[in-house]
Amino acid sequence: MFALYMKTLQNKEFALGGTLTLKPAALTSSITSITWKHDDNLLAEQLNSNSKPDYYPQNEVRISLNFKTGELSIIKLTEKDAGRYNVEINTVIQNVGYQVKIIKPVPVPMVVVQPLACNETTPNCTVDCQGVVTGAGTIRYFWKEDDGDWKESAKRKEIKNDADMQTIKEFFCKVNNSVSDEESPATKNPFYKEPSSSVGKVARIVVTAIIIIIIIIACLN
Structure with a gap:
């Protein structure tokens, strides 16, 4: 089975409705053929540089394959796009794959x-x-x-x-x-208190002093 050759699965998260982009591991030679699988089901393949890529199911228009880099892209992601992705380059199954999770963007809190x-x-x-x-x-x-x-x-x-x-x-x-x-x-903040104005404090002190002076004068008379 294709998956039995896998050694490592990298976890990846993508936004629902967004775009998935997956790349093969670093390559030591140019690509002569490429096959991507999703949960062991054939997803995209191109058998040589002169042929066109095939996508499965055949009416799927959201998938694209870059033959030069081996990069796989899927737009308008749905929850069904979650799962395991594996790639075979030049008839050799790579020892690194991806476990993809499709999640919703966070709301405005x-x-x-x-x-x-x-x-x-x-x-x-x-x-x-x-x-x-x-x-x-x-x-x-x-x-x-x-x-x-x-x-x-x-x-x-x-x-x-x-x-x-x-x-x-x-x-x-x-x-x-x-x-x-x-x-x-x-x-x-329900606990917020407006800071007291220094001008207001001075004015209150002056008014208080004037009242005290008036009272003292009145008492002396």
Whole structure:
């Protein structure tokens, strides 16, 4: 069997609806014939440089084969394109193949503050990076506060209503898989407090001083 000669399978992930590109291992001579198989079924072959490639099934128009490099391409990927890919070059089965997984691109996420009643008087709340990621493979989550740097973290994290948190105005989250990444719009921090204006502080001090002086003068009279 074709697959029994395989020594190594490399894992590859491609986006649903995207394009798959697979290459043979490094070649030591020019190609005189090439055959690609998908799950041991004939997929594409070209037996010499003067012939045209054949694709299977024969009405398949999404496949293309580069005879010079041995590269296989499939566009508009579907879930049926997942599986094992093996290639035979010059009648020799290569000892490296591919195990292909077709995954969905990640959605644009949204930061949701929980509970919904969370406000400036609540001692602590959580922020959740939400989005439907079913079928999207392994997901990683990143968080950013205001104009800060992205930091990898959990999907959900706790926020405490303390002095540091009260200086943060907005939250952002980002989801990532091997084929895509998307960033959320900004979500306001329920614990944020506007910094007091120094001019306002001075004005309040001056007004207070004037009132005290007026009271003292009134008492003296």
